[in-house]
Amino acid sequence: MKRWLPFEWIAAVRFLLDGALQTLVIVGGIAIGVGVIVFMSAMLSGLQANFIKRVLTSQPHIQLVPPDQVARPLRDEAGTFEAATVQRPTQRLISINQWPKIRAEMQTRPDVINAAATASGSALALRGDASRAITLNGIEPDIYFKIVKVPDYMVAGDSQITTEGILIGTELARDLGAVLGDKIIVNTPIAGSRILTINGIFDLGNKGANQRTTFVRLRNAQSMLGLIGGVTSIDLTVNDIYNADVIAKEIQAMLPVKAESWISTNAQFFTAVQAQQNSNTLIRLFVGLSVAFGIAAVLIVSVIQRSKDIGILRAMGTRREQILRMFLIQGGLLAFVGALIGSALGALALIMWHRYARQVDGSELFPLILETRLFVMASVLATATGIAAAIAPALRAARLDPVVAIRG
Amino acid sequence: MAEVLRLEGIRKSYNVGTPVETEVLHGIDLSIQSGDFLALMGPSGSGKSTLLNIIGLLDRPTAGKLVIDGHDTGALGDAALTKLRGQTIGFVFQYHYLISAFTALENVMMPMLVDRGHPDDEMQARAAALIDRVGLSRWANNSASNMSGGQQQRVAIARALAMNPNLVLADEPTGNLDTHSAEAVFALMREINRERGTTFLMVTHNPGLAERCDRIIEVVDGKVA
Ligand SMILES: Nc1ncnc2c1ncn2[C@@H]1O[C@H](COP(=O)(O)OP(=O)(O)OP(=O)(O)O)[C@@H](O)[C@H]1O
């Protein structure tokens, strides 16, 4: 007997070891349940982290654009009537008013890390017989590449943009039959045709983006889009990505711009995550319940099997609370040991799955995230569940009449 | 001689308040002196075990007064009864109820462990000495389930003595043993009674053993005859 263990613990451990088969079966059941939860949770947060990483390296956390242009009919002038319907105006390509001032203001905000001015508009890319509609993004590479990690996605050339250069996506390169160093014609209604050299080809991991997105120097875009000195958006990164929504609202309330956070532009993703988390919670709840019922069932049987032992313990002076604790400890121990094994199994399954389940291109499906917090939480919750499940059997044991138990 | 136990007008009814209410003990008066070795006899169903359970504080009488070691037990609550039971009474049952999850030595330590909460060297030494006294040193570390009936009953006697009780209650301790083992177990109890002055109250159906006790108490139809 271990010196430092109190009586209740000694008895609980002995009873569990004595009924080794029962103990093994229920611990196995708990381990499977906990393993599934750990595996599922870790994989989900991995996939989520992966998505967020992808999103946040290919788009700014917050984008400031000019406010929507609305029609403002003249009224209250003698002889004028307001029309019954006011037609919505077309959204012309316009610059953000006083953008250098806004950008400077953004740069002074402590929660904003980077602020890049961008001029974007539509254009047509031509080469030989092929022509494709593209989005021309005029950027300041130094700052912009800190926000959108285009250099990480280069498949040919590099991300240096020369004064007459352009970066295009893999799909556009294929459509135009162009390779690195080729020249393509970019046509805009205002500036007509310009010949630009392909400085680099990137793959953003999204066919649409690879088809349409192109990058040129800010000055080039400004002149081609007829926005001399103007920009169409200011792109920001912030220190707390999950707070982007709040920051965006704050900026919008303060300045004459529309501020869109990555959270609102990816609302669908967050809805999906929420739905996933809801079903995850439900699964956890039911696994928890079945674990609890399993523990309760095993302990009820154990109380019946050991009623003579309980009777004799009571006869030799064991108090009711001691018997109660003895069975609560058994429930907690079963669940705790099950949770430890389950956590190990879950982690192992996760590592295997991470190693063998790959995306088409051979890259990992999700980053391996094994947070201590998850395992600690799983163990704590499982143990609490075990103790709770043991309450009914433990009360039953504590209330056992020793006379009845011994007469048996 | 000091009085270990006194019963005054002890009555016990089962199923109180129901149509099948039956009185099993009809007013028992009894006084047991320290150092007595008593046999409790009587036909089956006469109420011997019922009486023993009441004396052992496992059950409460419906009426009457039970005084143990000067404590009027009627005034005590459940927790106090449990404590008094653990410290003053030892039990030996018919079906040698050792706890099979523990070794013989641990079974003997158990009453002390329950009382003190943690194991210590002193209780281990005391248990080993008791095991030695009942002649089972070689079996000390055997699981209770690996021992013969007679051996288990001797361990049970050692366990009953663990808290150095004034009174050991034995309900047919030899009832389930062959003659040879029964004789050994009885002889052991008698020796311990002489050595230590421990009071024994033993239910038995064996007239041969009963004759060798200091006194025979006959219970017939719930009354001391
Ligand atoms: N819990 C109970 N409920 C109802 N009746 C009971 C209960 N326990 C015992 N009895 C009855 O009380 C009477 C006395 O029982 P008890 O066990 O004390 O007899 P006993 O003298 O020990 O018999 P034996 O020699 O067979 O052990 C019996 O008629 C028995 O049926």
Ligand SMILES: [Mg+2]
């Ligand atoms: Mg009986």
